[in-house]
Amino acid sequence: MSKQEIVTPSFGDTVVTTRIKSVLNWARKYSLWPMPFGTACCAIEFMGAVSSAFDLSRFGAEVVRFSPRQSDLLMVMGTINYKQAPILKKIYEQMCEPKWVVAVGACASSGGFYNNYSVLQGIDEVIPVDIYVPGCPPRPEQILDALVKLQKKIDPTAFVDGLNNTYQYDLK
Amino acid sequence: MQKIKNHLKKTLSGVVADASHDAKSMQEVLVIKPEHIHQVATILKVELKFDVLIDVFAVDWFNKKDTRFEVNYLFYHTAENYRAQIKALIGDNAKPSIDSIADVYGSANWAERECYDMFGIRFNNHPNLKRLLLWKEFKGHPLRKDYPINQRQPIPVLDEIL
Numbered sequence: 082m083s084k085q086e087i088v089t090p091s092f093g094d095t096v097v098t099t100r101i102k103s104v105l106n107w108a109r110k111y112s113l114w115p116m117p118f119g120t121a122c123c124a125i126e127f128m129g130a131v132s133s134a135f136d137l138s139r140f141g142a143e144v145v146r147f148s149p150r151q152s153d154l155l156m157v158m159g160t161i162n163y164k165q166a167p168i169l170k171k172i173y174e175q176m177c178e179p180k181w182v183v184a185v186g187a188c189a190s191s192g193g194f195y196n197n198y199s200v201l202q203g204i205d206e207v208i209p210v211d212i213y214v215p216g217c218p219p220r221p222e223q224i225l226d227a228l229v230k231l232q233k234k235i236d237p238t239a240f241v242d243g244l245n246n247t248y249q250y251d252l253k
Numbered sequence: 254m255q256k257i258k259n260h261l262k263k264t265l266s267g268v269v270a271d272a273s274h275d276a277k278s279m280q281e282v283l284v285i286k287p288e289h290i291h292q293v294a295t296i297l298k299v300e301l302k303f304d305v306l307i308d309v310f311a312v313d314w315f316n317k318k319d320t321r322f323e324v325n326y327l328f329y330h331t332a333e334n335y336r337a338q339i340k341a342l343i344g345d346n347a348k349p350s351i352d353s354i355a356d357v358y359g360s361a362n363w364a365e366r367e368c369y370d371m372f373g374i375r376f377n378n379h380p381n382l383k384r385l386l387l388w389k390e391f392k393g394h395p396l397r398k399d400y401p402i403n404q405r406q407p408i409p410v411l412d413e414i415l
Contacts, residue, residue, distance in 0.1 A: 164388055167411040196402065198395040199387075207408065 106236035109153070109179065111141035113228070116152035118172060121159030123186035123218040130221035140228050149175040154231070155208075158218075160188040161201045173208045181235070183227050184210045187217045257301065257333050264296055280327075280336035287324070287341040287351040294339075294354040294361075297328050303337065305329040306354075309364035311372040315398035321346040322374060326354075343374070353379035371396040 115137075117127055131137045131145060146152040149172045161169055173182065184204050187193035190213040192202035204210060211234060212227045261281060262272065271284040285293055297303040307327040314321055320342040328337045343349045353376035355362040365376045366385035373394035376382055384391065388409035393400055 163406065163408055166408050171411060198400065198404065198406065201408070202405070 103236070110232040110235040112144075113142040113154045113181075113231070114144045114146050114152040115142050115154040115156050116146050116149055116172075116176070117156050117158060118169060119156075119158045120161060120165070121186075121188060121218075123158035123189070126218045126221055127156065127158050127185065127224060130224040135221040135225060137225065137228065140225060140232070142228055149173070150177065152176060153180050155180065155182045156185055156224075157182065157189040157204050158185040160193065160195060161204055162199045163201055164199075166201050166204075166207045169204060170207045181211045181231055182208055183212045183214065183224075183231065185214045185224060185227070186219055187215060190215065193217060257330060257335055261301060261337060264300055265293060268293060275338070278336070278338075280338050282338045282340060284340045284342065287343050290324075290326070290339070290341050291352045291354055291357070294326070294357045297337065297339075298357050301330070302332070303328040303330045305331060306358035306360045306364070307336075309361055309368050311368050311374050311396075313372060313396065313398045318346075320344055322349045322372065324351055324368065324374060348375070349373070350375040350377055352377050353382075355379055370394070373397065 117124060119127060129135060137143065142154065149155070153176065155173055155176060157169065173180070182204075184190045188195065188200070189204050190210075192200050194217075196202075201207070212231050214223050214227045216223055258281070261283075262269075265283065265285075268285050268289040269283045270286065273282050274280075275282050283293075294306075305328070307329050308325075309327075310325050312323045312325065314323065322343045324341045324343065326339040326341075328339065330336070341351055343351060349372075351374060353361065353365055355365060355376075356378075362380065363385055365379055366382060368374055369376060369379075369382055370384045370387055371394055383389070387395070390409055391406050393404070
């Protein structure tokens with residue numbers, strides 16, 4: 082006797098069966114709390130992305146926190162130099178699991194055009210990165226796109242827009 | 254201003270090797286030998302009342318064989334709104350050094366530390382000659398022309414202050 086056959090006679094169609102993991106991931110991906118680590122002009126684009134014209138809160142990442150202990154999404158926006166690298170690492174270590182990192186812009190992703198003695202050549206030298214956003218600076222739409230990609234990475238077997246086809250998201 | 258200009262030339266005539274006026278920046282440019290810098294700074298401070306030392310910086314003339322490094326001092330006379338640039342040409346290319354003027358002008362302390370940090374010029378009798386901007390594991394002096402553009406340094410560890 083399957084679960085369906087047990088559940089359906091008692092509760093009708095008022096019950097949805099799922100897995101705890103899926104529910105948790107569903108909750109996590111639609112309630113990301115970003116922490117902006119803004120050091121340069123990309124942070125200005127982030128201000129555009131969170132304010133009304135683009136509105137990051139439409140994707141669930143509304144509550145921008147300025148403490149690593151209250152957030153689970155670290156958004157690194159701007160040039161990180163070598164002296165700042167240990168500070169960034171410390172901030173990352175202070176965040177609670179599960180946590181994700183988005184490198185916004187060319188500087189955070191690769192050092193950008195700062196090929197010199199003082200600038201870290203990408204934050205992945207010190208912390209793991211989930212999503213890289215290109216651009217100098219990127220458009221707010223790209224930041225939104227990064228968020229959607231991250232949501233798909235958090236819950237890769239999600240339903241799409243109420244349709245019942247599960248899919249495996251290709252991160253390429 | 255003319256008065257202080259004449260006074261400047263008269264007082265420093267013994268040590269100045271070359272003098273010119275830079276019309277664009279409206280300041281006197283005086284070239285001296287490095288061993289005279291402390292004497293010159295004292296005269297500027299005590300006799301001529303140049304009350305501000307704006308900056309100390311070096312230039313790396315990589316292709317000049319005899320004097321590769323020059324150290325520049327920018328002095329400012331607030332009462333007369335008058336500026337003087339002192340250029341000290343350093344003869345020793347391998348171990349460039351010059352006397353510190355941190356005991357005459359307090360602002361020279363950090364300015365000379367930055368100069369040491371970036372160009373590796375040693376300031377004799379400096380009270381605290383260590384790196385100002387870069388971290389202590391850093392090797393070499395990045396604003397020298399022979400510092401490789403691709404050279405990377407170890408990522409510093411966090412200071413105790415954090």
